[in-house]
Amino acid sequence: MRVFLTIVYSLVGLVFVTPLIWMLSTSFKYENQVFEKPFVFVHWEDINFGNYMYLLTESPVVTWLSNSLIVVIVSVLFRLLFAAVTGYAFGYLKFKYSNTIFLIYLAALFIPYQLSLLPQFIAFRYIGFLDTLWALIVPNIVDILSIFLMRQFFLTFPRDFIHAAYMEGSGVVRSFFRIALPLAQAPMLTLGILSFFMIWDQYYQPLIFLKSPEMFTLPLGIHSFQTQFGHEYAKQMALACIAIIPVLVTFLILQKRFVESIFTTGIKG
């Protein structure tokens, strides 16, 4: 029974990722093989690496990839620092009305993100952020969910550690950077992983803020490629693979950690 169920569930799981398996298979085919009948999973005698070669050498994919990486890395670093400082203020130090102010912060989680993009667009037009990566990075730094998670962490942070630092003559700022921040590595790593996946996925912001193809991030690049090469499906699949593989590898390496992070954020949320 247990073996039977395992097989059934594995098949269900396999069906679930069928489009992605088909994507991988198609990315190694020639255009005239995309809809071939009967379907062949891999043409072992003639595997076509041409789609990947074309994308990596003759299209701006590498530029898009590096733009995406720049946006993700810079955004995540600043977001983590911002969330940690704010979380420390609201979770550990606290001040008059800090809990009330924090509730107001949390209310922002219910605001559809599309709304704030309208004024952002107008503002960025005035300060010349349009068509630069800054338009994507700067708004990503302020993230309410990240602040929330860091505050939850610092709420239960052992006071003795900080008091010991005070005894040795450290001030609040110094004890934050020397004691609190290094001990917050675990939640910050969690947050970093989650943010990486979220920002890597962003598409609406680049769609409205970016104009020139050399500024595109990967999701917008994929969109423009699809519009431009509407019927070259094998190349589109190869491009999809290039976009998915970095996150998939990251996920498979960090799967345990990732699952745990969703567990904890979910439970606390």
Added chain:
Amino acid sequence: MTGLTVAEGKKSRGIKSHSLERAERRMGLLFAIPSFIGYSLFVALPMLFVFVLSVFKMDLMSNSISFEGLSYFHKLMNDDDFWKAFTNTFKYLIIYVPLTLLLGLVMALILNSRVYMRGMIRAFFIIPYITTYIATLVVWNVFLHPTEGPVNSLLTSWGLNPPHYMVDTKWALPILAIIGSWKDVGFHCLLFLAALQGVPKDLYEASSIDGANGWARFRHITLPLISPTSFFLLLITIIGGLQAFYQMALLTKGGPAFSTTTLTYHIYRTAFEYYDFSYASAVGVVLFFITLVFVLINWFGQKKWVFYQ
């Protein structure tokens, strides 16, 4: 005399920790300043500006502004496109929300049961959630190609007459909702799984002694105990469903014949294709209040079915 010194000692210690607390509070305010600025610039002011924008006419070309009162809301009430987008948003929710929650729960129950290779099955379930959304949409676009795609050529070879999915006005929106579910359900699955693992085992043991069968146990023990998670997920799913945008933008462009234009896509089109920011803001204000109503209904409705331990 001794009493007094003890009292004084206490007092001085009190003063010391009190002043420490005061110093921390002062620094707390200092540490919070970046967030005040960030929140004002990226959350509060934009929100305020959307409301302002919806009652002013703003011409981006000439940079002129004129007060219009509620005329944009009047326009919106008489706009067929707005009402289509409004209905489509709810149609999307009606499919997306129950499907995602139910599927997530079933998948979590599978992962929580006694099977081998749980890690692999779990990976299959979560992979759509972590993969790049736009990339998977490009795949779906070809996978569901109406005439030649693998799904339809398989169905046709079985002698069926399959629908044309994204180019069929009846099918397009449901398909987009199903793709949305497929993409997001991994997150729901993980949260339900965490909740299921939090249900104390001895409760099940006690109930099986009482002779409760599988369904009764699920109905009377599991469901109430995971209800806080269900509540949280219901809220998140509704909010997420109201904001669905990627599928429309990449797969259908709101078509065919407006059948997949939701409020978010309507906002996008009016703002960034027609550059009518005021009208888009008015639609945005409506979307904001719809979200608010859903949040409030959930918040007050939870007393009826959410069970906190």
